Amino acid sequence: MKPFRIRLTLIIMLLLGVLGLAAAFTMGKIYKDSHVQTLEDNMLREIRLLETTFAFQKEGTTGSPTEAVLDYYTSQSVQIGKLTDSRVTFIEQDGTVIGDSQSDPRSMNNHKDREEIIAAQANGLGSAIRYSNTLQENMLYVAAPVHKQGQFDGYIRLSMSLQAVENGVRSAWTVMGISLAVLFLVAALVSYRVASSLTRPLEHITRVANRISRLDYGARVKLERQDEIGELGKAIDNMADSLEMQLKVIRDNEDLLQSVLANMTGGMVMVEFNGNVALVNRFAEEMLGISSKRIIGKSYQEFKQHYELSKLLGEGLRRKERIHDEQTLYNPEPRLIEIDGVPMFEDDDTYRGMLFLIQDVSNIRRLERMRSEFVANVSHELKTPIAAVKGFAETLLSGGVQDEQTARSFLQIIYDESERLNRLIGDILELSKIESKRSPLNFSPIHLHPFFDTIREMLNSSAAKKNITMNLNVPEELFMEADEDRLRQIFVNLISNAINYTQDGGKVTLDVKETMSPEGEERIQFDVSDTGMGIPRKDLPRIFERFYRVDKARSRSSGGTGLGLSIVKHLVELHHGIVTVESEVNIGTTFTVNLPLLQEDEGDF
Template sequence: MKPFRVRLSIIMMILIGVSVIVAGYTMGRVFKTTHTTALEQTMVREINLLKATFPFHDATDPTSAETRKYYSDRAGELEKLTDSRVTFINRDGTVIGDSESDPATMDNHLDREEIKGAVGDGYGQSIRFSETLGEDMLYVALPVNSDQSDMVEVPGGEFDGYIRLSMSLAAVDQGLQRGWLIMFVALGLLFLIVALVSYRVARGLTSPIEHITKVAHRITKLEYDARVEVTRRDEIGQLGLAINGMADSLQTQLKTIRDNEALLQSVLANMAGGIVMIDASQSIALVNREAERMLGIQSERVTGKPYIELKKHYELTRTIEESVAVQERMHEEVSIFNPEERLIRIDGVPMTEDDGGYRGMLFLLQDVTAIRRLESMRSEFVANVSHELKTPVAAVKGFAETLLSGGVQDKETERSFLQIIYDEGDRLNRLIGDILELSKIESKRAPLQCSPVHVHSFFEMVLGTLSKVAEKKQIRLQMFVPEELYIEADEDKMKQIFINLLSNGINYTPEGGRVKLQVTVEHGEAEEQVVFAVSDTGIGIPKKDLPRIFERFYRVDKGRSRNSGGTGLGLSIVKHLVELHHGKLSVESELGMGTTFKVILPLIQDEEI
């Protein structure tokens, strides 16, 4: 803004200077014209006075020396009186007398402007440069006729021609020059005064504008807290108030936009589903955090690039391509690998503007792998339950039909059939009970009822329950439990855990074998833990089956498991009950050498449980 202030000051000085110069020039012209006119009128009066009082001599022979001498002498006398050059000119333009030059050497003056103008009763005047005197001269001529009635008669005198007076304009020019000098001095002083005044005026005008401009520049740089300090109430002050109002409005709108953007970004970042937006140019416009995780990509690397950048997920890219081509809603499930296989449900929706213009496609990605796996497990569970229920029901039905038909006459055979029906019914009852128990545990309808449990007494009771079964197979039960150890747990659910584990050890250990229970306390970084190890000398579990033994209805040896009376749900129940206690369950086994199940439970349960 400073150059503008200087330019404004210069413009003001130039305007004033031009005005003064024009005014001075005009005044000079008026001065010169007025002074010249006054001289003309004076010279006219002087000529009229000469016409009335001058003693004219006979001038019928203008070329005679006597005539020229007479008029030249008289012209010289008159020049001293009028301070003007006097010239007598005959009617034919011949100069017969002059106060400064010899008439004989002078040209005919009939064609001079002042002579032409003096024809008749008027007077003529002209201003021109005199070659004789070398300066500008004012010439005034009047016609004279010595025989006219208004003139004084001079005996023997006769003159018919012109009297011309001329005066140098040097005095006028000198006065004009003094005027110009005075004007230029005044103009210089005026320039100094105007420079100071105009600078102060320009500064008063431009300073608030500079301040407003700086504030406007700050606002353009997104500094919306910048404000104009309004100190005046004129138009500039109103402009400052308008700038402040605009900044307030922008700041409010920007805050709203940022809040909405932050909310939108938070929603996109925390959505459980992935979002991929493809714009009208088929480039990736938006990828949220969940989509990055699902697809193994980074938003900043793919945004703005063609969706073909997702080419490593072939099925996904193909589906997007088909959807973008038809620009219609779509629903499909595809498989991706990142790094393991995932099943992704894609819902595509075309985005349109208010006027119906196409803006691109929005795709919602949902990982349905767990849902489909759960559905598969549910189907498998129903199939397994149906199969497990069908076997005892078929046995009961078959033996009952045989007995009802009267086909068995032997009492021993009949008793054997009835025992089979009883055993299958008992197995069916245990299967249904295990299914209901597992269902309650998985649906969180079996909360823990924790209380202090004396571990040594607890396992004496459990082993006492299983001792008769172990004695039948001549299996030794060993227990190594600290005497004073207490644990906070649900005693009934602990009983289910260890009866299942110890029963499995007894069932899958050959006669004469051993089942051992060992309890130790470990001091972890965050809390104390109790480690329960149930080991046997049984047939062991093949390594390929170890990852799946906690699945429902999974059996390593289906024929042997059914003969042992197992339902296939025991270890699954154990796994869920251990997790319900915030514990860990693991297994180690070697084929033909035996198996060890290890249960780790916290000594004290979390108060939130």
């Protein structure tokens, strides 16, 4: 911007210089013209004064002036010239010089063709400026006709040197030159200041515009001016405000889009028409075991560790239509994924590529399988008691049993099977209600020692029948917060299972103690141990599944429904607890329930 400032200063100085020189030439010409005009006027007045006061001598009768006339007019012109400080010339009508104050008229040429004589003859006054070879300087000649009948009929011409005028003009030029030089210096300073006042804000505006072009939308001009430059600064500030607002909207939308993509529960992969990967969200990274930084901008064939997926992506790009498929990925564990591909077209039907949505449906398919197995198990479990009831009832109705004792045993079987059916239906309804979270939990303080005394009374008869010793080690002062009915359901199931799967003469033990979690939370640990047959290691991961039995024959003979431990697990989790199991075959089993001392403020599950 500084070269522009210098150029602007030079232009202003040049304009001022041209204007100054033009003014100087104009003033010089006016000065000279005015002085010449003044001289002309004075000389004309002198001619008119001579016309009225000069004693003209009568000319001779011959065709040429006499010597006496020439001497008279010559001597008179010399005297008049001394008085007027000018050259005086008497010229007859035909142009013959009869008297001159500086030259001998006898040697002078005819003046009829002189410029001032011709003008005087035409206009009554003639003047001319020309160089005098005699005096070697510029002279002003003024002539006027004079008519004195019988005495003189011709022209009186006065001439005066312009040396004084030219000296005055030179002095004026000297003064004007000095003035112009001073003016030029002042103009240079003023021009530079003016140029600076114009270019400095422009330089500032240029710097701000460059910062805005480098995406610094916080830059502002902030010029406090009321002229066009100030309006330009305000316009740039308004533009920056608008750009900053639009950029904020764009960034907010981008952040929102990135947040949506990052928190989607499904994988998103976008492949451009040329086969390059344009987008991979976080879920897809985790599912496919890739890094978006490494894969974006590269070919979809970089998914080479998932050959079938890469093949499907390529097929979608070629077909340019919706596709759907399910594949199994290994990363490193197997996952069943569902892939939906959608072609992307712009408004002008330009093909942009394919958008692939990848969903992990492993849990969905597992739940579907569990549901099918649950329905099959329920059907099987219901079919067994119903078949027994129906068979023995038909036998009794047919009258084929005459013995009363046999009939009573049949009726007992029917009653036992109906009870088992009732328990099964009750457990199924209870488990369904727990899983669907339709029942509220009513948390209240529970004194654990009397609480487990009531459970002991409930199960004493079952333990006594098998001569099993029950040891309940519960601290006297221990309280906790829980839903009392649900807590009772948990431990009745666990302790009754321990009694059922322990041989006669065995032992069932409950140990209760306070613990502390790694986060510093107070918790209660319950250990239900028995000396029963134990659970094989291969069965331990599945014992909390619905209808899963380690020993199916033993379970049915004991009246179990196969849903007790599943109910226990759900109820423990609803109390924000954890249930685990450890077991050794023919030695015994220990179920450990870990519950918080105080529950969170939740009323429903």
